[in-house]
Amino acid sequence: MTKAKPNTLTIAGSDSGGGAGIQADLKTFRALGTHGLSAITAVTSQNTRGVTAVHTVPLAHVRSQIEAVFADFPVAGVKTGMLGSAAITRLVAKELAARQPAWLVVDPVMIATSGARLLDENALDALTTRLIPLADILTPNLPEAEALLGRRIGKAFDEAGADLLALGARGVLLKGGHAGGREIVDRYYDAHGVLAFRHPRLPFEGHGSGCTLASAVTAQLARGKSPHAAVRAAISWLDKAFRGAWRPGGGAVHVLAH
Ligand code: PLP
Numbered sequence: 001m002t003k004a005k006p007n008t009l010t011i012a013g014s015d016s017g018g019g020a021g022i023q024a025d026l027k028t029f030r031a032l033g034t035h036g037l038s039a040i041t042a043v044t045s046q047n048t049r050g051v052t053a054v055h056t057v058p059l060a061h062v063r064s065q066i067e068a069v070f071a072d073f074p075v076a077g078v079k080t081g082m083l084g085s086a087a088i089t090r091l092v093a094k095e096l097a098a099r100q101p102a103w104l105v106v107d108p109v110m111i112a113t114s115g116a117r118l119l120d121e122n123a124l125d126a127l128t129t130r131l132i133p134l135a136d137i138l139t140p141n142l143p144e145a146e147a148l149l150g151r152r153i154g155k156a157f158d159e160a161g162a163d164l165l166a167l168g169a170r171g172v173l174l175k176g177g178h179a180g181g182r183e184i185v186d187r188y189y190d191a192h193g194v195l196a197f198r199h200p201r202l203p204f205e206g207h208g209s210g211c212t213l214a215s216a217v218t219a220q221l222a223r224g225k226s227p228h229a230a231v232r233a234a235i236s237w238l239d240k241a242f243r244g245a246w247r248p249g250g251g252a253v254h255v256l257a258h
Helices: 021-031 059-072 086-099 121-134 142-149 157-165 209-222 227-243
Strands: 007-015 035-047 050-056 075-080 104-106 171-174 183-190 193-200
Touching: 007 021, 007 059, 007 209, 021 035, 021 209, 035 059, 035 086, 059 086, 075 086, 075 209, 086 121, 104 121, 104 209, 121 142, 142 157, 157 171, 157 183, 171 227, 183 227, 193 227, 209 227
Parallel strands: 007 035, 007 075, 075 104
Antiparallel strands: 035 050, 171 183, 183 193
């Protein structure tokens, strides 16, 4: 037998196109040397051009997937992605609060780049009051951060970072991709202050990049890195993945298609 790998769990939605969601998470977990477990919250009918349908999984079955996984595997890290509804968000928060995994990364997935809604509008309250306070790291992009704060951020990143931290996560990775400009600046906020990560913008948007980054952070935490080191390693790994990205269908470029 080979040496055991840490087990990492993604609680998220399926992307039939294999670019985002559960599929991106499991590819990332594998690439970074962890064993990927999954609890699927929603099944999207999707390809590189967009989402055509969403079916949320019944609550009892979301719960039983989480139960099955925790009953057997030592879970070193958990990542949440698309949760679909307020009821699923509340359930996931309740299950995770009871189990207290060593690391929890919450990616507050709301709307796909293609415009499809991946979280009901009335789920925002459950996300901010129940799930986010349990998170070690919250990973919003700018539109998600604005939805969580209920206001425009503009260039006031540090104020936004402080207000997002006040929602209760131990750390916030505020992703700067939507800010425009040739360089992307991602900022990580925690009780010690802010760390900025700068990288050049590539000339395409990568479908699934948010899911991939949050999973990479989770895998790095599960492998023993500190939050700072995990965020740094995940961002530089995603940069490399972006450089190998390609277009497997007729639409969006997939970050982890290779
Ligand atoms: N589909 C699922 C299941 C997702 O979880 C996400 C994002 O988190 C997306 C689609 C959207 O991905 P993107 O906005 O990168 O295209």
